[in-house]
Each structure stands twice: as C-alpha cells, then as structure tokens.
Amino acid sequence: EENGHQNKRLxxxxxxxxxxxxxxxxxxxxxxLLMAYSGKGYHGMQRNVGSSxxxxxxxxxxxxxxxxxxxxxxxxxxMKKMSFQRCARTDKGVxxxxxxxxxxxxxxxxxxxxxNNHLPSHIRILGLKRVTGGFxxxxxxxxxxxxxxxxxxxxxxxxxxxxEEFYRLDKETLERVNKLLSCYKGTHNFHNFTSxxxxxxxxxxxxxxxxxxxxxxxxxxxxxxxxxxxxxSFMMHQIRKMIGLVIAxxxxxxxxxxxxxxxxxEKVDVPKAPGLGLVLERVHFEKYNRRFGNDGLHxxxxxxxxxxxxxxxxxxxxxxxxxxxxxxxxxxxxxxxTLPIHDFNSSAVEMQTNSKNSKTSSDxxxxxxxxxxxx
Numbered sequence: 001e002e003n004g005h006q007n008k009r010l011x012x013x014x015x016x017x018x019x020x021x022x023x024x025x026x027x028x029x030x031x032x033l034l035m036a037y038s039g040k041g042y043h044g045m046q047r048n049v050g051s052s053x054x055x056x057x058x059x060x061x062x063x064x065x066x067x068x069x070x071x072x073x074x075x076x077x078x079m080k081k082m083s084f085q086r087c088a089r090t091d092k093g094v095x096x097x098x099x100x101x102x103x104x105x106x107x108x109x110x111x112x113x114x115x116n117n118h119l120p121s122h123i124r125i126l127g128l129k130r131v132t133g134g135f136x137x138x139x140x141x142x143x144x145x146x147x148x149x150x151x152x153x154x155x156x157x158x159x160x161x162x163x164e165e166f167y168r169l170d171k172e173t174l175e176r177v178n179k180l181l182s183c184y185k186g187t188h189n190f191h192n193f194t195s196x197x198x199x200x201x202x203x204x205x206x207x208x209x210x211x212x213x214x215x216x217x218x219x220x221x222x223x224x225x226x227x228x229x230x231x232x233s234f235m236m237h238q239i240r241k242m243i244g245l246v247i248a249x250x251x252x253x254x255x256x257x258x259x260x261x262x263x264x265x266e267k268v269d270v271p272k273a274p275g276l277g278l279v280l281e282r283v284h285f286e287k288y289n290r291r292f293g294n295d296g297l298h299x300x301x302x303x304x305x306x307x308x309x310x311x312x313x314x315x316x317x318x319x320x321x322x323x324x325x326x327x328x329x330x331x332x333x334x335x336x337x338t339l340p341i342h343d344f345n346s347s348a349v350e351m352q353t354n355s356k357n358s359k360t361s362s363d364x365x366x367x368x369x370x371x372x373x374x375x
Contacts (some may be wrong), residue, residue: 028104030083030135033115034127034303035061035099036313038321040276045090045099047079057123058086061101064118070105087137087283088144091236093275095318097310098145098282098303102137122317127306129299132292143209143284145230146239149277149322151332152216152223158251158340164333168223169216173250180246180259181211181227188263192270193242194235199265207232211242219323228281237272244271251336254344269343274331277322279314 037057039045047058062076075082087100108114115125152169155177156162191197191204198204211229218224229239245262248254248271262268285301293300303310326332 027107029107030102030104030131030133031107032100032102032129032131032135032137032301033125034129034306035101036097036124036126036310036317037095037099038122038317039090039093039095040321040325041093043092044094045086045088045096049077049079057090060119060123064115065103065105067118068111068114069108070111070115071103083136085137085139087141088234088280089236090280091240091275091278094278094280095321096280097314097318099280100137100141100283100301102131102135122321124309124313126309126313127303129301131298131301135288137283140285140288141233141283142286142288143230143232144234145228145281145284146234147279147281148227148229148239148243148273149224149279149319150227150243150273151326152225154247154332154336155250158253165221169225174213174216174225177213177246177250180249180256181213181229183259184208184211184229184242190235190238190242190263192262192268193238193245195237197235204235206234206238219319220327222323222327224323230284239278240273240275241270244273247271247273247336248339248342248344251339253339253342258344271335271339271342274335276325276331279318 035057039057041055042057043054045057047056047062048054062071062079065071066073066076071082082103082105084101084103087102088096090096090099105111112125112128119125151164151167153162153164153167155169155173156167185208187205187207189199189204190206191199191201194204209230209232211227213225213227216223216225227243229242245254245259249256249258258268262270282303289300289302292298293302
C-alpha cells in the first residue's frame with residue numbers, strides 16, 4: 001500500500017513537472033486578439049456561463065482557446081482567471097469586423113492558425129499583439145466605430161408606393177438623412193435610446209464624434225447604403241434606436257423636433273431598427289498608443305497590415321449575410337410596417353401648446369406627398 005501511494009505521488013510530481021516545463025516553454029502573456037465574425041444565429045458576443053441555451057460568439061472562442069492549448073480548461077469555465085475582457089458587447093445578431101478582446105494566454109507556436117483551426121469559418125482571429133500587463137480592452141478603449149448597412153427603401157416616404165428592388169435613393173433624401181444624423185454629434189442624454197436608464201442617470205449621457213450615411217450601392221439588384229457612427233461608447237440598442245428615429249422622421253411618421261425632444265427628460269417612443277445591418281467596424285486606443293505604442297516594448301494597437309484580411313472577411317461573410325438575410329427574411333421591410341404603431345406625438349403639455357398650430361402643421365405635412373417634409 002505504501003509503495004502504491006508512493007508511485008501515485010511520483011506520477012503526480014512528474015505530471016506537475018511536465019506541465020511546468022510546458023508553461024516555461026509557453027509562458028502566459030497579456031495579448032489582444034483582433035476578431036471578425038458574422039453574428040447571425042448568435043445571442044451576442046458576451047458569454048453566459050452556465051447557459052447553453054443561448055449560443056454566443058465567446059462560447060466558440062473560449063472553446064477554440066482551450067482546444068488549441070492557449071488556455072487551461074478551468075480558465076474557460078472561469079474567464080476571470082485569464083483576465084478576459086471584450087472591447088464591445090455586441091447585441092444579438094450583430095457582426096464585427098474589428099472586435100478586440102484582451103486576455104492572458106500561453107504564447108504557443110502558430111497560435112493564430114491553431115485557434116482558427118478550432119473556430120467556424122464565420123469567426124476569425126485576424127491579428128494578435130502583446131500589450132501591457134494591466135491592459136483592459138474595455139477600459140482602455142477611447143472610441144468605437146460602428147457601421148449600419150440598410151436597404152435604401154427604408155428612407156422612402158410613407159406615402160410613396162415603393163417597389164423595394166427598384167427603389168433608388170435620390171440626392172436630396174440622402175442630404176436630409178445626413179443632416180438629421182449630424183444632429184446626434186456632440187454630447188446628448190440618450191436615456192430614450194436604451195432601456196432601464198432614467199433621464200437623470202449620468203451614464204445616459206454619451207458623446208458622438210461622427211455620424212453620416214455614405215453613397216448608395218447595389219447588391220443583388222437591391223440598393224443599400226452604410227451609415228457610420230463613431231462614439232466614445234454606446235448603450236444597448238442605442239445605435240439601432242438612433243437610426244430608427246431618423247428613418248421615422250425621413251419617412252414622415254415623426255416631426256424633426258422629436259430628436260431634440262428625445263434628449264429631454266420626458267419619455268419618447270423611439271423605434272429600434274433591426275439588428276441585422278449593425279457591424280462593429282473598429283475600436284480606437286489613441287491614449288494607449290500615445291503612451292505605450294512607441295515605448296520600444298509594445299506595439300501600437302493599429303491594424304493597417306490586417307486591413308486587407310478584414311475587407312476580405314466582410315465581403316465573404318458579413319455583407320452577403322446582411323444582403324441574403326434581408327432578401328429572405330425581409331427584416332427591414334417587416335420592421336418598417338411596425339412604424340405606424342409607434343406614438344410619436346408630443347407630451348400632453350406640448351400637445352396643448354401645439355393644438356393652436358395644428359391646422360398649419362397638418363397642411364404642411366399633407367402637402368408634399370412623396371417629397372421631403374417641411375416641418
């Protein structure tokens with residue numbers, strides 16, 4: 001019996017030494033991974049440990065990290081052990097071309113290839129960089145840029161009889177869209193653009209740096225356009241609601257004044273555009289790069305060399321998913337049909353004030369049919 005115990009103890013010691021040798025060869029280091037993924041079929045980015053019902057991007061990522069030997073299995077179960085942090089918690093169905101996660105891993109040989117071998121083709125690790133030991137991708141991120149790809153018939157006036165495949169966005173409507181999107185620039189109280197935040201919650205104030213819609217283009221006989229927005233940070237559903245409200249105004253369901261009103265304290269009914277077209281384009285680390293990017297030990301968190309791979313991934317997995325899903329499931333068309341249900345009217349106090357001018361405003365709204373509203 002004593003010999004048996006001794007042998008077991010020797011085997012345990014040998015296994016421990018082997019593991020230590022392996023760890024010496026591949027020491028743990030803090031890194032960031034540049035990720036791209038198509039979010040269709042996933043319940044967002046963030047893992048819900050213990051819930052296998054709703055599959056997330058991180059479920060597949062953690063599984064690949066364990067299988068490739070980058071992290072031990074228990075780190076997959078408790079992600080704090082590898083100091084894991086994602087830069088943006090993308091919602092259900094949302095894709096990414098430039099998501100960043102920070103974590104501690106064993107720097108094994110051919111690490112990217114090995115991780116990607118255990119990932120589905122619609123999730124790719126496109127780059128890796130070493131970072132400082134205390135780096136946290138969420139806290140160190142200065143800004144995030146998202147894009148939203150949508151079929152342009154979303155901007156057709158509600159009184160127009162639109163055939164979706166034949167609709168083409170005219171210059172005047174695009175200019176109006178951009179004028180409305182530019183209103184979001186600066187710091188505003190976005191409590192009406194998310195759930196569970198009151199008008200006096202300081203965290204509802206967000207700073208938007210840029211927001212605009214690019215020139216339209218045709219894919220599979222349908223015209224699309226891409227809206228880009230750069231901000232310090234965004235709350236859940238915020239971007240989709242920002243776009244949803246602009247669509248409601250351009251289509252003639254709501255007056256332009258609703259935008260100003262939505263930043264005030266009263267509750268405003270803001271429609272939420274579909275998640276399908278939303279893509280996390282890139283995340284920005286300007287302050288970190290200024291401090292550590294040229295210190296001789298760390299690389300700046302810029303991805304110029306990976307740009308081509310990002311573009312290829314988008315063309316292969318993100319854009320076709322958006323186009324094909326829109327054609328098959330008609331997510332935008334179905335959502336547009338719900339806009340008349342929303343109540344875009346003023347608050348009770350404002351309605352009394354506006355009632356005197358109701359005749360004038362109704363004349364204006366009814367006058368120009370398929371053209372721009374004049375309010």
